[in-house]
Amino acid sequence: MIGILITITVGLLFSLLALRVRRSERALFKWAGSILSGLLAVVLFLLGGIALVGLIRIEAPAARPASNLQANHSPEQIARGERLAHLCTTCHSSTGDLPLDGTVLNFIEAPFGTIAAPNLTAGGNLDQWTDGEIGRAIREGIGRDGNALVIMPSQYLRHLSDQDVEALVAYLRSQPAVEHEVPETRLNFLGLVAVGTGLFPTAVQSDVPESTGAPPAGPTVDYGEYLVNFSMCRDCHGVNLMGGDPEGFVPVGPPLPPLVAAWSAEEFITTIRTGVDPDGQLLDGEQMPWATYSATFTDDELLAIYEYLRVLAAEGSVE
Numbered sequence: 001m002i003g004i005l006i007t008i009t010v011g012l013l014f015s016l017l018a019l020r021v022r023r024s025e026r027a028l029f030k031w032a033g034s035i036l037s038g039l040l041a042v043v044l045f046l047l048g049g050i051a052l053v054g055l056i057r058i059e060a061p062a063a064r065p066a067s068n069l070q071a072n073h074s075p076e077q078i079a080r081g082e083r084l085a086h087l088c089t090t091c092h093s094s095t096g097d098l099p100l101d102g103t104v105l106n107f108i109e110a111p112f113g114t115i116a117a118p119n120l121t122a123g124g125n126l127d128q129w130t131d132g133e134i135g136r137a138i139r140e141g142i143g144r145d146g147n148a149l150v151i152m153p154s155q156y157l158r159h160l161s162d163q164d165v166e167a168l169v170a171y172l173r174s175q176p177a178v179e180h181e182v183p184e185t186r187l188n189f190l191g192l193v194a195v196g197t198g199l200f201p202t203a204v205q206s207d208v209p210e211s212t213g214a215p216p217a218g219p220t221v222d223y224g225e226y227l228v229n230f231s232m233c234r235d236c237h238g239v240n241l242m243g244g245d246p247e248g249f250v251p252v253g254p255p256l257p258p259l260v261a262a263w264s265a266e267e268f269i270t271t272i273r274t275g276v277d278p279d280g281q282l283l284d285g286e287q288m289p290w291a292t293y294s295a296t297f298t299d300d301e302l303l304a305i306y307e308y309l310r311v312l313a314a315e316g317s318v319e
């Protein structure tokens with residue numbers, strides 16, 4: 001905010017200066033001076049304006065109310081949520097494992113300010129949130145006050161069913177309280193400019209359906225697609241899983257369907273469980289979070305993902 005004010009004020013000073021030097025007697029000074037300070041003023045106004053757009057994008061309250069999801073806290077629901085919560089450990093944990101005690105995200109190298117994934121145990125402040133507000137943060141990327149969240153991978157998590165979101169909420173609330181102070185996420189001027197231009201998108205999802213179901217759980221193609229959609233595979237392996245974008249900010253995963261279709265189901269499951277693929281290649285756990293996925297998925301769920309990838313490979317070879 002202060003950055004934006006300073007930029008716009010300095011922009012104003014330069015435009016005044018441009019007007020002043022135009023009255024100067026010396027021609028060179030007059031023209032060079034007024035063009036230079038005029039240009040500077042325009043650039044500063046533009047930057048300030050873009051940062052202001054970024055600030056509005058982050059702070060403007062979202063009109064959408066939180067849903068009335070309600071976790072029932074049954075042992076089965078908490079157990080299901082605990083599996084899914086492994087997907088959050090890459091960001092929301094200081095240890096890389098459960099519980100989700102939060103941490104500053106130093107792997108984000110852009111100098112956009114402080115970016116931290118909050119403490120989601122009872123030591124944080126989720127006990128003041130309703131279940132629906134937590135669900136909205138997960139699936140729609142919107143904070144409790146209607147502010148836009150950043151970095152939260154809601155573009156994938158939006159695919160979670162109501163049931164699975166409730167399971168996550170039940171698990172989050174069941175965690176032991178970990179007292180771990182995590183600073184608030186706060187974008188600096190450059191971060192706001194990046195949000196203002198759209199280079200750095202917020203996590204807000206515009207059209208999440210009010211209530212979302214999942215296909216029946218089981219080792220089926222449909223269920224496999226459901227799992228892949230929210231598990232962020234497409235972040236690194238590409239939207240159609242045919243290979244990641246080398247220009248992007250995340251590790252580049254290889255095309256999955258043709259690779260995996262050449263493996264047996266057991267080989268696929270063993271690869272995710274051990275991090276060693278059928279060729280004996282050790283997967284880099286920093287790039288491909290196989291241990292996280294191993295903790296997330298049951299054998300039946302890995303089988304479902306395998307079936308889905310095989311169908312994609314078969315469709316690909318028909319075209």
Ligand code: HEC
Nearest residue numbers: 087088091116117118134137138148149150151152153185
């Ligand atoms: C890629 C990193 C990343 C992953 C993975 C991730 N989050 Fe987040 N999450 C964040 C960041 C960063 C914020 C804070 C954003 C902000 O304040 O603008 C956040 C905010 C939240 C909030 C709001 C909490 C608060 O106090 O403001 C909730 C709830 C949440 N995440 C739940 C989850 C759950 C549940 C998962 C797993 C299913 C998950 N997140 C996965 C990065 C991540």
Ligand code: HEC
Nearest residue numbers: 231232233235236251252253254277282283284287288293
């Ligand atoms: C953070 C990025 C990232 C995410 C998310 C991710 N992967 Fe990967 N994946 C990679 C990278 C990078 C490699 C190559 C790793 C290597 O060669 O060490 C890889 C390799 C693999 C391999 C082994 C390929 C081979 O040649 O042996 C499989 C199978 C795989 N990923 C499946 C998945 C599935 C299924 C998901 C989602 C449930 C997923 N990945 C999510 C980055 C990712």
